[in-house]
Amino acid sequence: MRTIRALKIAAAIVVALPTLASAQRGRQFNNAWFWGAKAGGAMFGNASGNYRAAPLAGIDWLITRTRGGLYISGSQAFFNEKTYTFRDPNFPIDSGYREIHLKNMRRLDVAAVGFPGNWRNVHPYFGAGFAAAFIADAEPVGPFYNVAQYNFAQQVVHDEKAQIAPFGIVGSQWRMKWGSLFGQITAASAHRDFILYNGRSANLTYEIGARYNIGSSIDRN
Numbered sequence: 001m002r003t004i005r006a007l008k009i010a011a012a013i014v015v016a017l018p019t020l021a022s023a024q025r026g027r028q029f030n031n032a033w034f035w036g037a038k039a040g041g042a043m044f045g046n047a048s049g050n051y052r053a054a055p056l057a058g059i060d061w062l063i064t065r066t067r068g069g070l071y072i073s074g075s076q077a078f079f080n081e082k083t084y085t086f087r088d089p090n091f092p093i094d095s096g097y098r099e100i101h102l103k104n105m106r107r108l109d110v111a112a113v114g115f116p117g118n119w120r121n122v123h124p125y126f127g128a129g130f131a132a133a134f135i136a137d138a139e140p141v142g143p144f145y146n147v148a149q150y151n152f153a154q155q156v157v158h159d160e161k162a163q164i165a166p167f168g169i170v171g172s173q174w175r176m177k178w179g180s181l182f183g184q185i186t187a188a189s190a191h192r193d194f195i196l197y198n199g200r201s202a203n204l205t206y207e208i209g210a211r212y213n214i215g216s217s218i219d220r221n
Contacts, residue, residue: 031065033213038059038182039055040207042056042203042205044203045200056075060209068112070113076105081102085100100195102138104136110129125170140157172184185206186204186205
């Protein structure tokens, strides 16, 4: 029964593909609402101050008008990294550094975008907005010799594991028969009080993905 059901689903998809492809060909880039999925890399300064790349995956939405639109994205970068803070700033005798383990970063981007030029199948875009970044897991490394040291480390994590920063985006989208492919680069400033900051003033991403036009972004009623 499961095999028959799977074959029926596969057959329905095969039958629907020409219709979906035809619908995509008939839908214009302007005044549209695109849903997309993407993958790529996130670049940031590591503990040595050098850039390193971490794999990234996410989804996005692109709402277009004639010359501009709105871009919204949610993504996660996957990494295990470390940073350092003071071990105990209140006592000079213990003024060394404490290691903090960092794991993964989630990010929400919102930007206004513009579409220069007017080509049939290729649509470059650029934009600017704000990116909210949040470290998924940050754990200070012991030992802790008193409660004050533990509380200080936890306060650093609480205060510095998230940031909201301006960012810019440049990319291009190519319309295919079945949907659209895109590639883009973003650059977001890195605040000094962000726990991932390690001497580099910007965090970069490079991404490729696919978007599907789900219909008009204008209410025609």
